[in-house]
Amino acid sequence: MEKDLLDYLRQALPDMLTLLEQLVRLESLSADKAAVDRLGRFLAQALREAAAEVTFFPQTQTGDHVMGVWNRGAGSPITMLLHHDTVHPLGSFAARFRVEGERMYGPGVLDMKAGHVIALFAVRALQALNALPRREIRFLSTSDEEIGSHTSRQLIMEMARGASLVMVMEPALPDGRLKSSRRAVGDFTVIARGRAAHAGGNHEHGINAIQEMAHHILRIQALTDYARGVATTVSEIRGGTARNVVPDYCEIHVDARATHAEDAERVAQALLGLQPVLPGASLEVRGRFERPAMECNAERLRIFERLKAIAAPIVALQHGPSGAGSDAAFAAALAPTMDGLGAVGDGLHTADEHILIPSLVERAAMNALFLLRW
Numbered sequence: 001m002e003k004d005l006l007d008y009l010r011q012a013l014p015d016m017l018t019l020l021e022q023l024v025r026l027e028s029l030s031a032d033k034a035a036v037d038r039l040g041r042f043l044a045q046a047l048r049e050a051a052a053e054v055t056f057f058p059q060t061q062t063g064d065h066v067m068g069v070w071n072r073g074a075g076s077p078i079t080m081l082l083h084h085d086t087v088h089p090l091g092s093f094a095a096r097f098r099v100e101g102e103r104m105y106g107p108g109v110l111d112m113k114a115g116h117v118i119a120l121f122a123v124r125a126l127q128a129l130n131a132l133p134r135r136e137i138r139f140l141s142t143s144d145e146e147i148g149s150h151t152s153r154q155l156i157m158e159m160a161r162g163a164s165l166v167m168v169m170e171p172a173l174p175d176g177r178l179k180s181s182r183r184a185v186g187d188f189t190v191i192a193r194g195r196a197a198h199a200g201g202n203h204e205h206g207i208n209a210i211q212e213m214a215h216h217i218l219r220i221q222a223l224t225d226y227a228r229g230v231a232t233t234v235s236e237i238r239g240g241t242a243r244n245v246v247p248d249y250c251e252i253h254v255d256a257r258a259t260h261a262e263d264a265e266r267v268a269q270a271l272l273g274l275q276p277v278l279p280g281a282s283l284e285v286r287g288r289f290e291r292p293a294m295e296c297n298a299e300r301l302r303i304f305e306r307l308k309a310i311a312a313p314i315v316a317l318q319h320g321p322s323g324a325g326s327d328a329a330f331a332a333a334l335a336p337t338m339d340g341l342g343a344v345g346d347g348l349h350t351a352d353e354h355i356l357i358p359s360l361v362e363r364a365a366m367n368a369l370f371l372l373r374w
């Protein structure tokens with residue numbers, strides 16, 4: 001079976017590359033619903049051509065989510081989790097798309113349009129070999145992963161609940177390792193309010209909101225603890241009105257990451273519990289951890305060992321942590337989940353984003369074995 005899969009996929013590589021170029025060409029910045037929906041309709045067509053039953057989940061703010069299902073109602077379902085939005089502004093394709101040797105460059109090629117190609121061809125290879133297992137297989141592609149998954153979270157959880165495995169088709173680590181942990185991701189806003197006054201004539205009556213915020217900025221940065229995988233970043237700041245006015249307003253945005261759920265809890269409490277320092281100043285804190293952590297616990301290691309054994313005829317798998325968040329964390333609380341099953345490459349979210357072309361064949365064969373033998 002391994003050899004047949006590899007033979008089929010090696011022959012299919014030109015088709016995989018053609019499809020991937022089409023997916024990348026259909027640029028899909030999360031905020032551009034029309035663009036994301038164009039790609040969604042194209043994906044739906046590709047799924048139908050592979051004999052999947054397609055459902056759209058219409059959205060008003062973001063692109064529609066799309067799902068293809070094979071063998072609906074059969075037992076031991078597997079959910080393949082994908083997203084078809086990207087972080088790249090429209091117009092990037094023309095400037096960046098190219099093939100150089102064994103690399104294909106392009107906006108979203110790694111994160112994660114190659115994942116769509118790999119997942120689809122894993123199924124098509126099994127179909128061609130008459131080996132598609134009699135289990136329900138879902139291909140769920142959401143539209144808002146890069147902006148926090150606010151409209152897809154419930155659907156992801158629904159499709160994870162009761163699944164025997166959730167295969168997250170995000171890119172592998174640059175050296176090919178699967179992603180066995182994801183950090184929790186938090187998004188907070190802190191607003192300091194004071195009292196405006198003339199910076200010369202009336203200084204003593206002012207309450208400087210920027211001065212107030214300065215106390216908190218250092219405290220927030222000091223929550224960072226690399227040894228525990230905690231990182232807090234005051235990432236944006238805004239305040240003041242004119243050079244000669246004591247500012248009555250200052251606002252910061254804080255990005256927070258934590259490897260362990262307990263640290264996310266602690267950081268959230270520290271942020272939400274900030275108290276004003278200057279007499280007369282006030283402080284408002286909003287926000288939360290938008291994504292939970294997916295921890296590399298004993299259960300994750302068991303899942304990895306099983307996948308590693310299944311993949312062994314194709315590739316010697318290893319695993320490692322990812323500093324970023326992903327939808328895997330929503331699924332991991334509900335079903336056996338592994339992340340990073342997509343393409344191997346580097347430079348995601350940058351102008352240098354690319355895949356290693358041979359990984360398309362290897363990872364499609366690997367995922368076909370997961371669908372077959374999990």
Ligand SMILES: [Zn+2]
Pocket residue numbers: 083111112145170171
């Ligand atoms: Zn992604």
